[in-house]
Amino acid sequence: MLSLDNALNEAELRAFDARVRDLAGGADFRYVAELKMDGLSMAAHYRQSRFTQAVTRGDGSVGEDVTENARTIRSVPLRVDTPWNDLETRGEVVMNRRAFERLNLDRDREGLSRFANPRKPPPPAPCGVIEPQITASRGWNITPISCSPPACRPWTANGPALEELVRLGFKVNSHRRLCHTVDRKSG
Secondary structure, three states: OOOOOOOOOHHHHHHHHHHHHHHHOOOOOOEEEEOOOOOEEEEEEEEOOEEEEEEEOOOOOOOOEOHHHHOOOOOOOOEOOOOOOEEEEEEEEEEOHHHHHHHHHHHHHOOOOOOOOOOOOOOOOOOOOOOHHHHHHOOEEEEEEEEEOOOOOOOOOHHHHHHHHHHOOOOOOOOEEEEOOOOHHHO
16 A cells, blocks of 8 residues: 655645646546545455454554454445455544544553544554554544555546445545546636
8 A cells, every 4th residue: 555645735736737638638537635534544355245354554554453353343334235246445443532532531441641642552553563452442434535456446546436436335525526636626
């Protein structure tokens, strides 16, 4: 799994748009813009409609198998109704604000220091080498941002792929928009 590039200002965004336009060679295209989820990148693999494996990006070359912990994350469907033999989704494992506040209240009761933010609290992390029961108690969710071939070959855009992920039972980012250009006015 590769990391996503960031565009931190308008000039970088426009440079990205120019590269996309060049690669598209004049073909029509659109962007799916969504709020960025910042957590742990994870790929979930399905074979014959069953969840079989979850891996993290690791160092970009070698990831970590986190299958048993991912099975305890409620937003990871263990079965999907898909006609394809293989399906891979990629997304971010995140903790919502309510679960984070509950975690800190539990830590207060146990006399432990509070976590500063839900982004990447110190171990136990969302899917690291820890007991699956601890992962289950943390309130983690996966928000898929894409699915990979061969399952998604019929789609030439991420928007329809996200809609298919919703149909399959995944909780995708509801804060998304189909955009024809990078200009704010064009939405």
